Amino acid sequence: xxxxxxxxxxxxxxxxxxxxxxxxxxxxxxxxxxxxxxxxxxxxxxxxxxxxxxxxxxxxxxxxxxxxxxxxxxxxxxxxxxxxxxxxxxxxxxxxxxxxxxxxxxxxxxxxxxxxxxxxxxxxxxxxxxxxxxxxxxxxxxxxxxxxxxxxxxxxxxxxxxxxxxxxxxxxxxxxxxxxxxxxxxxxxxxxxxxxxxxxxxxxxxxxxxxxxxxxxxxxxxxxxxxxxxxxxxxxxxxxxxxxxxxxxxxxxxxxxxxxxxxxxxxxxxxx
Amino acid sequence: xxxxxxxxxxxxxxxxxxxxxxxxxxxxxxxxxxxxxxxxxxxxxxxxxxxxxxxxxxxxxxxxxxxxxxxxxxxxxxxxxxxxxxxxxxxxxxxxxxxxxxxxxxxxxxxxxxxxxxxxxxxxxxxxxxxxxxxxxxxxxxxxxxxxxxxxxxxxxxxxxxxxxxxxxxxxxxxxxxxxxxxxxxxxxxxxxxxxxxxxxxxxxxxxxxxxxxxxxxxxxxxxxxxxxxxxxxxxxxxxxxxxxxxxxxxxxxxxxxxxxxxxxxxxxxxxxxxxxxxxxxxxxxxxxxxxxxxxxxxxxxxxxxxxxxxxxxxxxxxxxxxxxxxxxxxxxxxxxxxxxxxxxxxxxxxxxxxxxxxxxxxxxxxxxxxxxxxxxxxxxxxxxxxxxxxxxxxxxxxx
Numbered sequence: 001x002x003x004x005x006x007x008x009x010x011x012x013x014x015x016x017x018x019x020x021x022x023x024x025x026x027x028x029x030x031x032x033x034x035x036x037x038x039x040x041x042x043x044x045x046x047x048x049x050x051x052x053x054x055x056x057x058x059x060x061x062x063x064x065x066x067x068x069x070x071x072x073x074x075x076x077x078x079x080x081x082x083x084x085x086x087x088x089x090x091x092x093x094x095x096x097x098x099x100x101x102x103x104x105x106x107x108x109x110x111x112x113x114x115x116x117x118x119x120x121x122x123x124x125x126x127x128x129x130x131x132x133x134x135x136x137x138x139x140x141x142x143x144x145x146x147x148x149x150x151x152x153x154x155x156x157x158x159x160x161x162x163x164x165x166x167x168x169x170x171x172x173x174x175x176x177x178x179x180x181x182x183x184x185x186x187x188x189x190x191x192x193x194x195x196x197x198x199x200x201x202x203x204x205x206x207x208x209x210x211x212x213x214x215x216x217x218x219x220x221x222x223x224x225x226x227x228x229x230x231x232x233x234x235x236x237x238x239x240x241x242x243x244x245x246x247x248x249x250x251x252x253x254x255x256x257x258x259x260x261x262x263x264x265x266x267x268x269x270x271x272x
Numbered sequence: 273x274x275x276x277x278x279x280x281x282x283x284x285x286x287x288x289x290x291x292x293x294x295x296x297x298x299x300x301x302x303x304x305x306x307x308x309x310x311x312x313x314x315x316x317x318x319x320x321x322x323x324x325x326x327x328x329x330x331x332x333x334x335x336x337x338x339x340x341x342x343x344x345x346x347x348x349x350x351x352x353x354x355x356x357x358x359x360x361x362x363x364x365x366x367x368x369x370x371x372x373x374x375x376x377x378x379x380x381x382x383x384x385x386x387x388x389x390x391x392x393x394x395x396x397x398x399x400x401x402x403x404x405x406x407x408x409x410x411x412x413x414x415x416x417x418x419x420x421x422x423x424x425x426x427x428x429x430x431x432x433x434x435x436x437x438x439x440x441x442x443x444x445x446x447x448x449x450x451x452x453x454x455x456x457x458x459x460x461x462x463x464x465x466x467x468x469x470x471x472x473x474x475x476x477x478x479x480x481x482x483x484x485x486x487x488x489x490x491x492x493x494x495x496x497x498x499x500x501x502x503x504x505x506x507x508x509x510x511x512x513x514x515x516x517x518x519x520x521x522x523x524x525x526x527x528x529x530x531x532x533x534x535x536x537x538x539x540x541x542x543x544x545x546x547x548x549x550x551x552x553x554x555x556x557x558x559x560x561x562x563x564x565x566x567x568x569x570x571x572x573x574x575x576x577x578x579x580x581x582x583x584x585x586x587x588x589x590x591x592x593x594x595x596x597x598x599x600x601x602x603x604x605x606x607x608x609x610x611x612x613x614x615x616x617x618x619x620x621x622x623x624x625x626x627x628x629x630x631x632x633x634x635x636x637x638x639x640x641x642x643x644x645x646x647x648x649x650x651x652x653x654x655x656x657x658x659x660x661x662x663x664x665x666x667x668x669x670x671x672x
Contacts, residue, residue, distance in 0.1 A: 028330030032338055064585055072576035072589035096330075108575040108594065135322060142323035142348070148390055149346040150331070195326075205573050219317050219325040244290050244315075246329035250337045251289045 002084035009081055010057040014038075014047040019114065019269065020087045021045040024078055026096030026119075027194045028187075030056025033095065036253035037260075045091065050081050054186030063186055071097070071197055075104035082112050091264065093117040095249060096220070097194040099212075103233070104199070106208040115267055116210040117260055120246050121229055122221040124198040131200070132224040140195045147191055148184075203232040210236045211263045213256065217244040237263060273297060283359070283376035289337070291316040291328075294371060303378065305352040321348040321356045336365040336372050346386075349376070358383040438495050441488060449488070452481050490627040494614055497634050502541040504663060509535035509593070512542065513570060516549035524557045532570035536593050539663045540639050548635040549597075551628035552655060556599035559653075564600060571596045577658055581640065590660060592641070597655040603647040611645055639663065 005011065012031065021041055023034045031049040038047055051058040052074055067073035078101060082090055090113050094102035099121030106113045125133045126140065210233055214226030223240070230238035239259050243252030273295070277284055283300030287293050296311045304311075304319055311318070317325045324347045335342040341364045349357040360382075363374040379386075459466060460474050513532055521527050530553075538545075553568065560566040572595045580586040604611070614630040629645075632655075636643040639659050647653035 026330070029334050029338075033334060035338075064587065066585075067578075067587040069587075070576065070589045072578075073587060075576070076578075104576060107573055108577070110573075139322040139326075142321065143326050146323050146327045146346065146348065147331075148394075149386065150327070207573075217315065218329075219322070220329050245333065247333060247337075250334060 005080050005084035008053060008059045008062045009050040009077060010059075011081055011084070012049045013085065014042055014049075016046065018044060018046045019089055019091065020048055020082075020085070021091040021093060022048040022050075022078070022081065022087070024092065024094040024098035024101060025051065025055070026094070026098050027190055032056070033247070033250060034093075037249045037257050040253075040257040040261075048081065048085060048087070050077075052077050052190075054183055054190070060183055060186075063183070065189060068186070068189060069193065071101055071104055071193060071199065074098075074101045074193075075108065078102065078105040079109060079112070082109075088112060089114045091115050091117065093119065093260070094121075095119045096121065096246065097190075100197075100199045100202070103202055103206055103210070106210075107202060107205045110207045113208045114269075115264070116206075116208055117263070118210055118212045118229070119249055119256070120215060120218055120221045121212060122225045123200045123203055123229060123232075125195045125220070126198075128198075131228070132222065134220065134222045134225065135195070143195065144188065144191055147188060200228075200232065203229065204234065206233050206235065208235070209267060211260065212236055212238045213241055213248060213259060214238060215241050215243050215245055215248050218246050220246040239263070285374045285376060286371050287316050287374070288372075289333075289370045291333070293319075295373075300376060303351065303357060303376075304349060305354070310352075319349050319351075321350050324348045324350075332363075336363060340365050340367065346379075438492075442492050442495075445488060449481060449485060452477070456481070491614075494627045494630055494634070497544065497547065497631055500541070500543050500547075502543045504539065504541060506537045507540045507542045507545050508537050509545065509572075509595075512546045513549050516546050517553050517568075519546075520550050520553035520557055523554065526557050526560070526566065528553055528557050528566045528568065530568035530570060533572060535570070535572050535595070536574065536661065538593060538639075538659050538661050540659065541635075544635045544638065548632050548657075551632050552597050552599075555628050555653070556601050559601040559604070561600065561602055567600050569598045571598075574661070575658075577660075579640065579660060579664070581642070590662070592658045592660050595655075595657040595659070597657065598652060599654075600652045603649050603651050603653050605647075605649055611647075612643065 010031070023031065023038060025031050025033050030051045034049060038049065041047060052068075054060060054063040054068065064073075067076070074097075078092070081087075082105075088111075092102045092106065092113055092115070094100075094116065096119065099116070099118030100123060102116045102118065103121075106116050122133065124131065125135050126137055127133045127135065212226055212229050212233070214221070214223065214229075216223070226238060226240070230236050241248055241252065241255055241259065243255050245251050248256045278298045280297065280299060283303050284295070284297040285293065285300055286295035293311050293314055293316060296306075296308055298308070301308050301311065306319070316328065320328060327347070332342055332345060332347075341362075343362050345361045345363070347359050347361055349359050351357060358379050359376045360379050361374050361376050363372050365372040456474055456477050460471065466474065510532065513530070513535065517528055517530055556566045556568055572593055574591050575594045576589045577592040577594075579588040579590050612629045612633040614627065633643055636657055636659065640663065641657060641659040643655060643657045645653055645655045
């Protein structure tokens with residue numbers, strides 16, 4: 001493996017053989033968010049988890065505002081990880097904005113991917129003429145403001161987490177570092193890129209099969225958005241979940257796992 | 273509910289992992305101007321501003337679910353009527369029940385201070401950052417200016433040398449070669465001057481001279497790409513492909529068929545781009561299999577790609593067209609670097625002299641794009657070409 005990329009993106013690989021399944025975390029967290037569903041695939045897949053640069057335990061010094069000004073920079077992270085591990089026939093699982101990052105990566109190098117699983121995706125969050133995204137621009141401004149407010153002393157705020165298990169400082173230190181910690185500067189730019197971008201025109205370019213997991217009540221990606229994704233993405237399958245909210249992989253891991261397994265079982269193991 | 277908790281001087285709220293409200297104390301109901309019955313069983317989003325709704329899904333809930341608690345979180349609650357309420361919330365999740373309990377305190381006064389502090393902090397950060405950026409930019413600029421000057425100087429010098437070398441290659445070297453041919457022919461015609469042994473030597477002289485002539489022609493063809501009369505404009509790649517296929521078929525007297533999705537228009541040099549496809553088609557014909565007619569499949573997609581090619585840590589993602597050109601030729605052992613080298617791939621048959629792919633690379637790179645190939649003996653070749661849809665505005669001519 002290319003050690004630079006492995007360190008830069010805090011790449012963790014579970015298993016040595018089998019078809020690779022790469023997990024791309026969404027906005028607001030890091031690879032930890034996959035811990036309720038990833039183990040369910042450990043027997044059949046080689047699991048690859050990573051943090052985007054600036055998130056979790058990635059190398060913060062590698063953050064380049066110019067590169068991460070567009071989702072293309074994030075897609076480059078995904079492709080870098082795939083190339084560093086020399087992966088082929090990848091099942092890419094992306095949450096929220098990472099579904100779209102996954103689409104961008106799969107459009108750019110379709111030969112690397114077997115399929116893309118989109119958990120709560122949205123190609124555009126802001127309403128437009130003839131398009132329901134769910135938000136107006138000032139809602140997004142307010143979100144950025146809320147984030148700023150909660151990052152006053154965000155680092156201090158994370159500190160009490162260490163208190164969880166004082167008898168095991170080794171463990172707790174790790175937790176502090178790894179728990180969904182994002183540099184405020186990075187988080188803010190990621191929020192802007194995520195919520196202000198419009199990737200509707202990229203959907204029709206998809207050649208790789210995709211599964212869209214749409215929650216039945218999701219304020220961030222409403223039902224109309226899931227339907228739009230499905231209608232405009234070739235070779236896509238839409239599954240409306242019983243789960244509500246935006247994070248079914250955390251709130252309803254069992255249903256998420258079942259739907260993913262059912263979908264993957266129907267696809268040929270190797271793309272031709 | 274315990275009356276002390278019900279009327280405590282703070283809001284108290286319980287909700288499950290699905291975000292359904294299961295408990296709300298009287299203080300909270302008063303704060304939000306709801307009857308308790310209107311809240312129990314409803315989604316949390318009912319009492320959150322839209323932005324707080326997003327923040328709840330992306331930060332607050334993951335924090336509770338993964339860590340079990342969240343402290344001093346700033347949120348905006350949305351009462352039944354009136355403006356949003358700024359609040360601070362502490363929450364603990366009881367994992368056995370999957371229910372989170374949350375204490376809520378309004379922060380009207382603090383909110384003003386905090387906003388002022390935030391504004392000041394942002395202004396200070398912004399000033400600091402622009403200052404740092406300016407200093408860095410200035411340093412980079414100074415360093416780059418000198419590098420640029422030296423590179424320009426080098427390029428001018430190399431261009432001058434190259435022009436002179438080309439001149440020698442195409443004119444001065446042709447003349448002695450012609451003389452060798454002429455005298456070789458004279459000698460051969462004078463049958464009494466040479467014995468059979470000498471005649472065999474003469475044939476080898478002729479073969480070597482012909483090869484030299486072909487090499488000179490190949491070099492000339494490569495160099496002539498730059499002297500093509502061509503202006504920058506919108507180029508319909510579908511038209512370039514169609515005309516290149518026709519020309520390649522004519523040149524080799526073998527019909528080549530291809531299928532292509534509609535290709536986009538790109539800004540570029542029409543004659544050069546046609547030359548690019550011409551050589552790819554020509555290779556597909558030249559190295560065709562004996563058992564089937566040459567055939568090509570062309571696919572394309574618009575992708576985001578970094579425009580910076582040489583400078584590290586510089587990024588500008590713009591639209592590129594990614595073209596995949598796949599032929600059914602006999603293929604070759606994949607050594608991508610040498611394949612595109614001038615005279616790098618010399619076929620045993622001597623049919624191609626390894627200028628085609630070098631010309632392709634030259635054309636693509638003069639458009640700030642890239643070309644690569646994947647192939648193995650017996651399985652055809654697949655070329656991947658990346659071309660920016662637009663040429664940079666501040667460059668009026670391609671790098672040549």
